[in-house]
Amino acid sequence: MNTSDRYIMDNYAQQHHIGEQDALPIKVILVENDDFAVVKFLKKFGTELSIKVIESAEECFEFIKNTYPPDAIIIGRNMGGIKFLETVRQESWTNLLPVIITSDQITPGLIKEVAEKKGDDLFPKDFSSGDLVTRLKYFIKRRHYQASQQTKANILEVKIPFWKRFIDVTSTGFALLLLSPLLAIVAILIKLDSKGPVVYKSRRVGAGYKIFEIYKFRTMRTDADSMIKNMGSLNMYTKENTEKKIEGLCDDCKALGACQQQLYLDGEVTCEKKYLTQKKEKVAFMKFQNDPRITKFGGFLRNSSIDELPQLFNIFMGDMSLIGNRPLPLYEAEKLTTDKYIERFAGPGGLTGLWQVTKRGKGKKEMTEEERIELDIEYARNFSFKYDMKIFFMTFPALLQSENV
Structure with missing residues (x-):
């Protein structure tokens, strides 16, 4: 990774010899209520990440309280990202959760503020610089190491009668x-x-x-792990199956009989125009029926x-x-x-x-x-x-x- 592309970087990986993450789905929560910004993110990373879109910082915090944590959370500064970061770092069960802040403008003051709040990274909102996927893989390895160290510190002496x-x-x-x-x-x-x-x-x-x-x-x-990438149509948590999506094409795509503006969301191919008309898009992580x-x-x-x-x-x-x-x-x-x-x-x-x-x-x-x-x-x-x-x-x-x- 080119360190000049990153705004907040440490030498943690080098100190502990952390390598590349295995080829498993990287689960990311994107906190964003701007449909067009979401579409741009999905177009850029939809085939590489398993993405859940949540529309507010409050809803995101409630979600991670009641389910397994994702591999990282990406939240905009304008979405209350700094306050969200403070809340996450105050809780012992989320203090290791990677949080990435995005912003329209990257200033020295913002870099310092995110670092002081213990943010994991800072990206331009359009992700025009830096390698997000490589950074996410690093976060996963780092978190596993930190958890193992925390485990050692909390070892209990249990005597079996x-x-x-x-x-x-x-x-x-x-x-x-x-x-x-x-x-x-x-x-x-x-x-x-x-x-x-x-x-x-x-x-x-x-x-x-x-x-x-x-x-x-x-x-x-x-080869179960590699099969996940090709199993989007079997995901129990996607909102509609493939047949329903064909029936629900926008007028332009109906005339041609197929979607002309494909969008990759959690392994599913959906119509971009149809996505933009939905008030909310709830996408969960992988769970399959008749796996x-x-x-x-x-x-x-x-x-x-x-x-x-x-x-x-x-x-x-x-x-x-x-x-x-x-x-x-x-x-x-x-x-x-x-x-x-x-x-x-x-x-x-x-x-x-x-x-x-x-x-x-x-x-x-x-x-x-x-x-x-x-x-x-x-x-x-x-x-x-x-x-x-x-x-x-x-x-x-x-x-x-x-x-x-």
């Missing part, structure tokens, strides 16, 4: 011996069904904020929960327990490093736990993130042999329910 470890080892050891023929057959069928490894590994944060790799049988194709990335045999493994069986090895090796708080993906655990939430990691990690069975006991269809965390904290404070046995026997009725826990 002898009775709990004894139950885990004896029960999973017996189960693995009993299920070994099934595990072998499933492994063979996975290899016959598609190319790739039998077991999929995913990093999780468990007891004491310790990171480990959780095991599952592979249910997706090995073609899942192998034929993988669909069966997921529906039957057989893909979860390799986690018995995790329990046997001590990464987690049969009963405990469910280990979280890194991006979720990053949000729970404050004193208010860190206690949920003071309890053992587990395959099933209190919030899963409580959901059934109260007949709740959905449970908020806050409610789940409170139950995790309750378990961490009160787990015992009697408590574990109660949860264990409550798990079986929950498994018979139609909804996943």
Whole structure:
């Protein structure tokens, strides 16, 4: 990257040897209420980024409070960008979130102000200078490093009682011996069904904020990530499907039978004129129905929960327990490093736990993130042999329910 093109730059990447980001969709929130400015941004970056457009700083802050954070937020100075930046940096769960400020004019005073407010970068509104995509890739790598350092600082000492470890080892050891023929057959069928490894590994944060790799049988194709770019028409969150868009062409495009001004939005091709007539355009991140990335045999493994069986090895090796708080993906655990939430990691990690069975006991269809965390904290404070046995026997009725826990 040419440092002369950047207004706010540090040597963080060089100090920590941060390389290029893998070819995954970069999720960006663009805070903008000017349709023409949005169109220009989509034309420039729509094929490279997964973009969600939000029309105000207040709505953006509410959005990131209630969902997984994006890889970066781009907000204009005239959209309240400086105030938004101050708010984001005051919250512990968003203080690592990359925020890029844009402005019609870049002045020395603005450069200094954004730097003092701990903004990550400053771009001209038309992005006429600087490499935005390269900068975003750097932010992702930097954030992962910062989160890992924060994790180390928040490590908790969690001692697993002898009775709990004894139950885990004896029960999973017996189960693995009993299920070994099934595990072998499933492994063979996975290899016959598609190319790739039998077991999929995913990093999780468990007891004491310790990171480990959780095991599952592979249910997706090995080229799943690269397929995302060509799956826009299957996105469940896009507002209209391809057929509806053809019916909704503007008059000029109807006369020619096809869109003449294509616009790329979150992997979808839509009509630019039609987009400009919409009052609001809500575009979410990737979620698919009948996902073609899942192998034929993988669909069966997921529906039957057989893909979860390799986690018995995790329990046997001590990464987690049969009963405990469910280990979280890194991006979720990053949000729970404050004193208010860190206690949920003071309890053992587990395959099933209190919030899963409580959901059934109260007949709740959905449970908020806050409610789940409170139950995790309750378990961490009160787990015992009697408590574990109660949860264990409550798990079986929950498994018979139609909804996943």
